[in-house]
Amino acid sequence: MSAEVPALRRGIAILRQLSASNRAVSAGTLVRLLGLPRSTVYDLLGVLEELGMVQRVEAGYVLGPGVHELGASYLRTNPLQNLAAPLVRQLAEDTGGTAQLAVLRGWETVYLLKESSPRSLALITAAGVRLPGYLTATGRAIMAHLPKPELLAALQGETEFVNRTGRGPRMLSQLSAELSLTRRRGYAQEDGEVTPGVRTIAAAVFDVLERPIAAIGVSVADPADEASAAGAPTTVEPVHRTAAALTARLR
Incomplete structure (x- = not known):
């Protein structure tokens, strides 16, 4: 053996x-x-x-395909998902947006949960969907707190980043600047880089060893007027509160 x-x-x-x-x-x-x-x-x-x-x-x-089958089974029984479900549902209700729980797998964001309010937009972030982590607010929220060697390992070979809408980082130096901004302000923000006209705010979730193991995000219509867009997004506080609550439940 x-x-x-x-x-x-x-x-x-x-x-x-x-x-x-x-x-x-x-x-x-x-x-x-x-x-x-x-x-x-x-x-x-x-x-x-x-x-x-x-x-x-x-x-x-x-x-x-065998890996996908194992992953699907993990998602069904994942305690992180079970603990987060009521919190994500409440976040969607509180903000009127689409709330998500996501993790990082390599360079990709993998969505574990998605809850939408009746007023929310139609998005592609269904459970199980994978997107480039450097384009998503949830992915950046996690990446911002990763040790640099771990981040570089996840992005190895990515000399030119995928681009969906003409917005977002195109190379590692641009992503590094965005992650530094995320750490300073305490949340990640994505404006139309995955879906045009949609803004997403996300915050990291930490385990008992203070490792960023997931992120909570909420997506809403991007403010049309410049004054609103320049101000602090109203979803920041509920996203922070939800991420903190899930972190507490994991300890």
């Missing part, structure tokens, strides 16, 4: 490398990144492919 443990660790290391990339990763790249023998990497990839955990494509390997 003990002989299987290193293989398990190495297999999980391969899955984590694939999850941190937004493109296929070649076996040769995995050999270099993990410092493993080429034969070992190919053997592990063969087993993972047989189990549906990875899928071979022309440019290398990507995560397979």
Whole structure:
């Protein structure tokens, strides 16, 4: 049994490398990144492919449908999601917007919960949806509190960021400036970078070790007049309150 443990660790290391990339990763790249023998990497990839955990494509390997099945099961039983559900629902009611709970997986924001008020806008942030973390307020709220090496590891290989609406950071230096602003003001803000005409405010949720493990956000129509847009968003206080309440429940 003990002989299987290193293989398990190495297999999980391969899955984590694939999850941190937004493109296929070649076996040769995995050999270099993990410092493993080429034969070992190919053997592990063969087993993972047989189990549906990875899928071979022309440019290398990507995560397979088996990972999605495990992720879906995790979301159904995730205690973070269960603790957050009533808080997210209340936030939507209090703000009249669409409230979300999200986590960061590699460079992507993954939405665990979405609650909408009757007055809220139609958005694409359904549970299970993934978006570039550097474009979303929830993703930035988490990234702003990550140790720099961890942030760089999550963004490895991202020399040019994805852009949806012509707004948002295009490179690491621009993202770093946005994350510094997020830390100073205590919340992340995204204006039309995912959906035109929509503003999202988000704050990080911390575990008992003060690690940013999730974020609470709320999306509303972006104020049309400059005076309103320049003022402090009215959703900041309820978002802060909700994130703090969830942090307290996790301790």
